[in-house]
Amino acid sequence: MARTLFDKIWDFHRVGQRADGRDLIYIDRHVLHELHAHHAFAQLEKQHRPVHRPGLTFAVQDHTVATKPGRDDATNPSGTAFIQAMREGCRKTGIRLFDVDDPEQGISHVVAPELGIVLPGATHAVPDSHASTVGGVGALAFGCGTSELAHILATQVMALKRPKRMRVRLDGRLGAHVSAKDVALRLIAELGVAGARGYAVEYAGEAVRAMPIEQRMTLCNLNIEMGGRSGFVAPDDAAFTWLKGRPYVPQGAMWDRALAHWRTLSSDEDAAFDTEVLLDCGALEPQITWGTDPSQVVGISGHVPAPAAVEPNRRAAAESAFAYMGLTPGTPLAGLPVDRVFIGSCTNSRLPDLQVAAAVVRGRRVAEGVVAMVVPGSSSVKREAEAAGLDRVFRDAGFFWGESGCSMCAGGNGDRGQPGERCVSTTNRNFENRQGPKVRTHLASPATAAATAIAGRIADVRQLLSGAA
């Protein structure tokens, strides 16, 4: 019988069925972070339950670490206890920790693929909703809560209900300066913040095939913002080339064997999906959010919508977003003055993201009065960017260049905006107060964020680069 890629991965990893009807799905790679790990360690210790497979488990300090150069455990005082508790838990259980000062520390969703810890066709779990970032290399990932994290530590499986299957086909060729971030924002706008709830999403189509792996990760990263726990792209030669030689990827004869298997990882031609979605990306312009959830999106040439243009059941939310964002219907997005620009997070902090932003920034200056930050997604990304001189480009332009971590995405490390500030951010959530109390967040791509920092106003990168702005 024809099967989707999701079915193939799920069925292989299905250990059995629990008495309550849930499938037990084996987790090949489990990555913890300090914000939630300590609860799970404490719970297991109390229950005298050992960690079943510490060798398949990794840990990264990311949510609370400071980004200030020369940082240590204490630089962000509200993170110290979390950082130290995870270090202690990893020491006791034998879990490999990428600690604050590790040359490969970074955001878990960036570190796991760049070291080759996650692999095509592997299952992956992180106690964080953006786990499916690694779907970009063809892994099936599940974001989870803290109880589930403890469950995986003790058993190496998750007890899950089989999700339905959705295929999102992205047709067309992306225009210049349009990226996976813009595609994902448009998709969330079309499907809504719960549009993929209950589904595992396979991204397919010409536009996805043309995306470099890092952009596929951006696309899969934002899957949760339309409610989907797992999203992935079937791996292809681009993915295999990207992975080859990375430290934790199999080598030699084992690579050949793995590769032969990975080449079978695609949905069968006639496999049925529970639902299919089509988006033509050919005419897409850069996208940006205007409101307080990631579905409140317009093109960069667009306006804050009139209430009448909003679906009736979303109107109250729109009204509340107008008030919070300090915007009136009909206002053009481009041209809105900003106070802050943030380039980073698991969504958009990989080397190509920084290269795109640097290309916009090179030879220009951040506008007067704008606080602009770049926080690389991992210490490895930071090193590579520095080797390529990108840090100079950003610093010369007036950007802060930080140590790696989640930083201003959720402000868990103290990097936050001031009340009332308008911030263009390459992150994943424009929720109220997320980047600091009363901070007004607009989500956009690294190119749009960089152009905005230079212009001091929300900017269309295409116009900035053509000299029209």
Place this chain on the structure above:
Amino acid sequence: MQPFTSHTGIAVPLLKDDINTDQIAPALHSRGLKEDYKAMLFNRARQREDGSEDPDFVLNKPQFRDAGILVTGNNFGAGSSRESAVWSMLANNIRVIVAKSFADIYRENCLQNGLLPIVLAAEEADAFTARVVAVNGAAPFTIDLVTQRISGPGGADVAFDIAGAERTRLLEGLDDIGLTLKHMDEIVSWEERAAKAQPWLQETHDSR
């Protein structure tokens, strides 16, 4: 896990869609390992800009201060996977959430902690919400997981669905890890099979 059989309490209407976990359990600026989950619940929404309590926020109203049942809209618990968004409910003795739908990870976190997530179809939810609004905290509702019924002022009992296995898990307060550990033999034999079929999955090795 605290078992759940039935709960009688005040029902508080929080009538919005897409309430996210950043709103339910805001990450507070100064935090530590032992967080105050009671104070965390809707911490920002509860306060006015000067830090004083906002008397207009529904959970601050005198009749809803001891509410045990939260009644809300679609896609409750969207966003971050933080389980504090469930722990902060329990810390405030909220044991039931009645919604039109829940975000996947949030619903899972509810089941892990004995917080009963009830989904009512849109029409039923609207009718029930109208009763909750009308009674305005003056009389309690009873949620009975054994009979799967909601009873209380303003109308007839409302039946609700929940998967049999989830119901049992809540009723008995079953330990989720314990349930799975009964399958340890299967897990180990899967590992043995996988080590032969796809050996690269069963080992991790830094090749440098």
